Amino acid sequence: MTEQPEQQKPPRKIQKRTIDGRERIINSAARKFVEEGYKGASLSDIILDADSNKRFFYNQFSEGKRDVARAIMANTLTMNGLVPQRLKIQEIYDIGMILAYRVAREDALLAAVKLSFEFGSYEEYGTPWGDWVAFNTGQLEDAQRQKEIRPHVVPAEQARQLSGFWSGLVLTAIVVDGGLHEVEAHISRGYQNLMAAIAVPEVLPFVDFSVDRGEKLYVSFLESQAQKESAEE
Known part of the structure; x- marks a missing residue:
């Protein structure tokens, strides 16, 4: 059996750009949702405010606003910062x-x-x-x-x-x-x-x-x- 070449990981800089771009979209969507509500927020305004483009947006959030809202709901109410206490x-x-x-x-x-x-x-x-x-x-x-x-x-x-x-x-x-x-x-x-x-x-x-x-x-x-x-x- 021929060994498959080891799959290389994307360069760190590319990974960081993707993470940063995704984070900008989430933050932009969050601002628009706060100001205009979910139904009132325009997808084009979210993309523009995030300094992004439709291709990148849909690569990250294939279902549009719904996916961004799901990401906000899934990742924001965290327990970060909580330290175990005696009481x-x-x-x-x-x-x-x-x-x-x-x-x-x-x-x-x-x-x-x-x-x-x-x-x-x-x-x-x-x-x-x-x-x-x-x-x-x-x-x-x-x-x-x-x-x-x-x-x-x-x-x-x-x-x-x-x-x-x-x-x-x-x-x-x-x-x-x-x-x-x-x-x-x-x-x-x-x-x-x-x-x-x-x-x-x-x-x-x-x-x-x-x-x-x-x-x-x-x-x-x-x-x-x-x-x-x-x-x-």
């Missing part, structure tokens, strides 16, 4: 604050929030909220096993309420405050109220409810990622 309720607060910091600064995450509430459209591109409810359920179950939250709390129900109040505060801030400049303060206060209701009182003094906690954790994560990438080059 699970600290982790619950931390991820909420990391996402609060990011949603005020990342069009893709804000687009994921807004698109999730465009009635009926999510059937085309999905929603990340089910995954976050499942993640929060696991955290709350761990917290209950560690006797950090009260026995009467039902983790699955509380997780659904938690994601609902988080996203609701984001949307309310946009309408009432005219933007997201105060969203971290609102969400921090929301978590403090929630923890006062569900947590065992003895653990609350040991939870760091700093408004800037999400920023510190996420910036630290980004710095560590940049160091890794620099070391690999």
Whole structure:
């Protein structure tokens, strides 16, 4: 049997150009979705804003806007920046604050929030909220096993309420405050109220409810990622 020649990987520069071009399209689409909604956003405007072309676009997103929206939904609501803590309720607060910091600064995450509430459209591109409810359920179950939250709390129900109040505060801030400049303060206060209701009182003094906690954790994560990438080059 004749041996097949080893398939060569694309040069690193070509890979990076492809990744960068794809990222520009996602960011461009996110901005347009935030400003105009999914149905209102023009595909040609997305391509133009991303400094791209139709050939490259459809090579990356064969189903057009639907594929871009799916990419936004699949890749933005991440747990990046979350660091394991002794108290699970600290982790619950931390991820909420990391996402609060990011949603005020990342069009893709804000687009994921807004698109999730465009009635009926999510059937085309999905929603990340089910995954976050499942993640929060696991955290709350761990917290209950560690006797950090009260026995009467039902983790699955509380997780659904938690994601609902988080996203609701984001949307309310946009309408009432005219933007997201105060969203971290609102969400921090929301978590403090929630923890006062569900947590065992003895653990609350040991939870760091700093408004800037999400920023510190996420910036630290980004710095560590940049160091890794620099070391690999």
